[in-house]
Amino acid sequence: MSLQSSFIQIFISHIKREFLINFRSLVDVISIISFMILIVILFVLGIGPFEEKLRLVSNAIFWIGLILAIIPSLEKTLQRDYDNGWLDQTITSPTPMEIILLSKSLAYWLIVIIPLIISLPLFIVLLDINLKLIPWLLISILVGGLSISLIGIIGSALTLGAKRGNILLPILIIPLIIPILIFGVGVSEAVRINESPVGNLFLLIGFTLIYLVISPFISAFLIRIAISR
């Protein structure tokens, strides 16, 4: 009877759980995207009717909008499961915490990225993004988005149980996100001035891989501390 499933099956089933929870109450997903749209609109209106000016900064606005829109929702990724006792259940189970956290950050990445890609045409129109940039923009937000969610899990684990976690969290994670912003914008900027974006893209992928390796271990360690309190 005791047919045990492999870590990969556990991993996939946990991603399914996250999807079920997040897409049932669409509030979080919609708030991320609509917040991002608002930030972008504010920038566009602030710059005024100067196409040239907008083109110079459009990539940066897109990335800053993405980062600012994601940050408020990051805190909840672990806080909810901490409050309802799910993390207690995972820590007293035979499944390593690291696997649960890796699946959590991948799930969060997909949950943010899918609506973002659907709403991408809107941003292209708003920011007057050149069509030849779009494939590169898509690749860089796919890779960079994964980084941001991996960093976000670390920040979320760090502020578990802390009062005012929502203020503490951005202060802690924005320094880690800076390289992602620089190289993410760098990819699109290189294409815009007709240079090869490959170098920036590889650096972006490199950073993502580093975070992919360290994030689950660091956050699992932090969660154990939070739970033992």
Next chain:
Amino acid sequence: MIYLQNVTIKRGSKIVFYNWSAKIENSKITIISGKNGAGKSTLLRTIAGMIPLEKGKIKNYNNEIFKDQIKWGQNLIYIDSKNGLSKDLTVYENLKTWSEMRGWNTSDNDLQKALDSVEMLNHKNLYVSQCSEGLKKRAALSRLYLSLLFDVEFWLLDEPTNELDQKSIILFNKLIQRFLENKGTVLLACHELKLFDLNYELLNLDLLKK
């Protein structure tokens, strides 16, 4: 048999147990009693592996339990007042995701039976956010039935009867009885001792700590 050997347990900066030894018998219920703040939950959470030991050892027979956390995790179920239910999922989905998280391949039939064992089958499609506290507790306790199928040896339960009505307590007693027949060990923190019509060992923290 779980042996606690000269354990010192701290919660924050407060020492809850100092150089304390005890043993917990196998295939029996041990009820941990004591006044509020005596350390019932701390003791359970320590044995479950959530609070690290300051000093001392906890052994299951001759094996130190925290040497192999994965193996220890296979052996125990821990349920406390937080229940570990996501309020955006239904009762059934919560049980399913929980068993998948532990790596158990449970059939739909097993899950139905588990819910039936605590008479939650009628409420299986109810969202946890709509459940009363008693229903939530029963949904959490349905995991105990699944653990009977998967060779779990220990149940660590922190005040499981608080929200339960008379009928649910009878169902809960039945689950415990089945577990004891399977050579399982129950460790239970509880105030009301008269709820259990089974023989139990008593671990009174008020007496032991003096």
